[in-house]
Amino acid sequence: MLTAPLEYGLFLAAMLFTMGFLGLLVRRNLIFMLICVEVMLNAAGLAFIVAGARWGQPDGQIMMIFILTMAAAEVAVGLALILSIYRRTKTLDADVVSQMHG
Amino acid sequence: MNLLWLIPVLPLTAFLILALFGRRLPKALSTVVGCAFMGASGILAIIIALQFLLNLETTPSYTWSSGTWFTVGDFSPEFAFHLDGLSMLMTLVITLIGFLIFLFSTAYMATDEDISRFFAYMNLFAFSMLTLVLADNFLLLLLGWEGVGLCSYLLIGFWYTNPENGYAARKAFITTRIGAVGLILATVLVFRATGTLNIEEVLLIAGNWVSGNAIVTAIAVLLLLAALGKSAQLPLQVWLPDAMAGPTPTSALIHAATMVTAGVYLIARTHVIFELAPMVMTAVAIIGTATMLIAGSSALIQRDIKRVLAYSTISQIGYMFMALGVGAWTAAMFHFYTHAVFKALLFLGAGAIITAVHHKQDMFEMGGLRKVIPGVFYPFLLGCLSLAAVPFITSGFYSKDLILWKAYTSTEGNILFVVAGLVGAFITAIYTFRMVFITFNGKQHTEVDHKPGPIMVGVLAILGIGSVLAGFVETPHVLGSIHLFSDMLQYSVQDVTMNKVDYSQEWVLMGISTLLVVAGTGYAWMKYGKGAEAAPTMSPLNRFLYNGWDFDSAYQHFILNPYASFCRAIGIDIIDLLYKLVGLIARFFNLVLSRAQDGFVRHYALGIAFGTILVIYLFIS
Amino acid sequence: MNFPFILFLIASFVALGSTALAITGRHAVHALLYLILSLLSVAVIFFLLGAPFIAALEVIIYAGAIIVLFLFIIMMLNMGTRDHNSDWIQPVNWVGPGVMAALLLAVLGTAIFQGNPGILDTRVVTPQEVGISLFGPYMIGVQLAAMMLLAGLVGATHLRKRDH
Structure with missing residues (x-):
């Protein structure tokens, strides 16, 4: 199977994570922000798989399963929140929904 | 007798039921709960009293x-109730008169939304008052003392939507608080001097002290301060007239019959200490006499029927204090007992009148009510006869006469007290019948459409008969010489020794007081016999009396403002600036940091x- | 330069490129399609790394379920699939996030390339091994995950209910 330096896999995960992070900071649309969060979660999962593959153990994969579970729950709640925000404000602009300022 | 604890616990149970479930109970049921427990307590009190008196x-x-x-x-105080003649008398008065007042309240408060709250407070009051009088030690007594103060506050401010009632409630609470401080200090001092708080033991130990030493004088002064606050005597009497803001049954129970006499009870209970401090005894008598005259003269000019009664209460408690001051403990308690009956009657009668005339309290707006509400008039008149101490048939006569006689004969007494007491009797007769004539005679100024029901009239009738009969348990030597009352108290309080005098002088005293009562009544008849048309204009002197000798504004100018x-x-x-600086720093950081909470998710x-970056950096470096 | 490594590189570039397009896309639906592409290429990488089970899950759950959920919502909101707010395109809005992202990447890169992490010499970790481990030592984690899913379910239901 694959034989490659460990850094390549980890750096790929880092780059994907950074991309998702950049998108999260730049985008103002709530749906896009949620997509960016998904990208970041996926990148974190990739890092786990790479690390697990380094030692040939199943633990990394198990962590990825947990991340998947969490992502599913998070998306369900997040999308429900987005829906109710949209119904209340008729917009998906995260900056408009800023009543919770101190 | 081992069910003694049940007497205070029954009203407490009613309070707990009403306080916890009062809102959910239907009005009728909470009324029944409010009354029934008090009634049961009263029956139990009678049974225990009979048992007690037989043995x-x-x-x-x-x-x-x-x-x-x-x-x-x-230091281990007990939670114990002590029953003797004195506390039994108080218990009987509280439970029986209390029950009658509760019964009256069911009719009086029937239309009030908050009737369950009212009965909850009243029951809590009954519990506190019973704890106060039955308390075996000073600490438990203090518990009851504060409890009745709290209930008084709650009930004066019962109709809390009117800010004036809240003001009156606070005034009463704060003024009596001055007295309560006295009681707390006295408790501490007693414990320091005797090492116990059990009243019986304290009195036993105190019996061995030298008369007039510093500590006993200090304790007596502090106890006197406590009594002055609770019993509305000079100079702490200012709260009682304003306390009339509460519902009228409250005024009857708390501010006439029971709580305000707690001071009298306290002094009678600790009379041994007062006997050892002759100076304080004299002070008690002088304060009582002065209060009696000041409050009586203020009652002469009041327009609000409840304020007349309030000033009259202060004045009558003044009599009791005078009796205490001359060492006539029995006479003071006797007057307490007759006063409780007829003053409860008068307050309830006033309540019935006030409901009849659309909650007006100004006597000059009533007038001519004699024919309209005879069911109220006749009991009310009996109460007034008693208050004015009309001779031979009324209880007030016997108790007042006993006080004057004791003031005359006691070794602590003085002829000046007797003279002042007679003047007080004259004033009492004037203001009592002025009230009766203005309210019931002459032209009717207000239409009556809400006549009192059978419960109100029934309670008034019972109290009316009571106010006549109550006096015959103790009569002067020259009039049958019945001594049931003083026999009952003989083991609790022993009067100061009396000078040997000829009992025939009692006739003279009774003759003078009768003359003065007749004169006062006659004067009132001349002035107000045909009723009163309009409220009189006020001369400066009248205004001075109307405001209760201007004590309120004097306190405002000389104490509160300074x-x-x-x-x-x-x-x-x-030094405050330092603390302010701390506040300012917190304020500054609040300003800065709250800017970070701008609500934008991206900024978060x-x-x-x-x-995160910082943390990772710290990990790898 | 064996064949799997070349495949790994290709998949990596596809993943990076499609992710970049996904986060900068204007149409939500287009962005989701790019995201699916990115997820599929990551699935390829998982397969190459000897985790075929996870690769399958990635396709089924991520690309299948989660993205479909997104699509549902976008259709429900009927938001015209376009992001009307386009001021995020302006360069000035990229400065702060860009600096921050660069910092993050720098720190992560330093962490990764520091020292000698070693060589990936993968073997296939079968679903059987994963299952035995998951329901053995990680049992408590499974239960916690179940509880979290329940909480998510209740939360989402509740949020939807309050609206009506």
């Missing part, structure tokens, strides 16, 4: 104890990211 010679006192309340070092300016003066303080994410 008075063999067991002059009985103590029920639930064991130690708490223990701190070698105190307030003093507080303002010391409010400017360098940025913050989180920055923190």
Whole structure:
């Protein structure tokens, strides 16, 4: 199977994570922000798989399963929140929904 | 007798039921709960009283104890009730008159939304008052003392939507608080001097002290202060007239019959200490006499029927204090007991009148009510006869006469007290019948459409008969010489020794007081016999009397205002600046940090990211 | 330069490129399609790394379920699939996030390339091994995950209910 330096896999995960992070900071649309969060979660999962593959153990994969579970729950709640925000404000602009300022 | 604890616990149970479930119970049921427990307590009190009186010679006192309340070092007060002649008298008055007033309230408060709250407070009051009088030690007494103060506050401010009622409630609470401080200090001092708080033991130990030494005088002064506050005597009497803001049954129960006489009870209970401090005894008598005259003269000019009764209450308690001051403990308690009956009657009668005339309280707007509400008039008249001490048939006559006689004969007494007491009797007759004539005679100024129902009239009738009969348990030597009342109290309080005098002088005293009552009544008839058309204009003197000798504004000018300016003066303080600086720093950070909470999710994410990067950096470096 | 490594590189570039397009896309639906592409290429990488089970899950759950959920919502909101707010395109809005992202990447890169992490010499970790481990030592984690899913379910239901 694959034989490659460990850094390549980890750096790929880092780059994907950074991309998702950049998108999260730049985008103002709530749906896009949620997509960016998904990208970041996926990148974190990739890092786990790479690390697990380094030692040939199943633990990394198990962590990825947990991340998947969490992502599913998070998306369900997040999308429900987005829906109710949209119904209340008729917009998906995260900056408009800023009543919770101190 | 071992059910003694149940007497205070029954009203407490009613209070708990009403306080916890009052809102959910239907009005009728909470009324029944409010009354029934008090009634049961009253029946139990009668049974225990009969048991107690039959065995008075063999067991002059009985103590029920639930064991130690708490223990701190070698101080372990008990939670115990002590029954003797004195506390039994108080218990009977509280439960029986209390029950009648509760019964009256069911009709009086029937239309009130908050009737369950009313009965909850009243029951809590009954519990506190019973704890106060049955208390075996000073600490439990203090518990009851504060409890009745709290209930008084709650009930004066019962109709809390009117801010004036809240003001009156606070005034009463704060004024009586001055007295309560006296009681607390006295308790501490008693414990320091005797090492116990059990009243019986304290009195036994105190019996061995030298008369007039510093500590006993200090204790007596502090107890006197407590009594002055609770019983509305000079100079703390200012709260009672304003306390009339509460519902009328409250005024009858708390501010006439029971709570305000707690001071009298306290002094009678600790009479041994007062006997050892002759100076304080004299002070008690002088304060009582002065209060009696000041309050009586204020009652002469009042327009609000309840304020007349309030000033009259202060004045009558003045009589009791005069009796206490001359060492006539029995006479004071006798007057307490007759006063409780007829003053409860008068307040309830006033309540019935007030409901009849659309909640007006100004006597000059009533008038001519004699034919309209005879069911109220006749009992009310009986109460007034008693208050004015009309001779031979009324209870007020016997008790007042006993006080004057004792003031005359006691070794602590003085002829001046007797003269003042006679003047007081004259004034009492005037203001009492002025009230009766203005209210019931002459032209009717207000239409009556809400006549009192059978419950109100029934309660008034019972109290009316009571106010006549109550006096015959103790009569002067020249009039049958019945001594049931003083026999009952003989093991609790022993009067100061009396000078040997010829009993025939009693006739002279009674003759003079009768003459004065007749004169006062006649004067009132001349002036107000045909009723009163309009409220009189006020001369400066009248205004002075109307305001209760201007004590309120004097306190405002000479105590409250200087105190307030003093507080303002010391409010400017360098050390305070230090604390203000702390506040300012917190304020500054609040300003800065609350800017970070701008509500933009992206900014939060940025913050989180920055923190994460920092942490990772710290890990790898 | 064996064949799997070349495949790994290709998949990596596809993943990076499609992710970049996904986060900068204007149409939500287009962005989701790019995201699916990115997820599929990551699935390829998982397969190459000897985790075929996870690769399958990635396709089924991520690309299948989660993205479909997104699509549902976008259709429900009927938001015209376009992001009307386009001021995020402006360069000035990229400065702060860009600096921050660069910092993050720098720190992560330093962490990764520091020292000698070693060589990936993968073997296939079968679903059987994963299952035995998951329901053995990680049992408590499974239960916690179940509880979290329940909480998510209740939360989402509740949020939807309050609206009506």
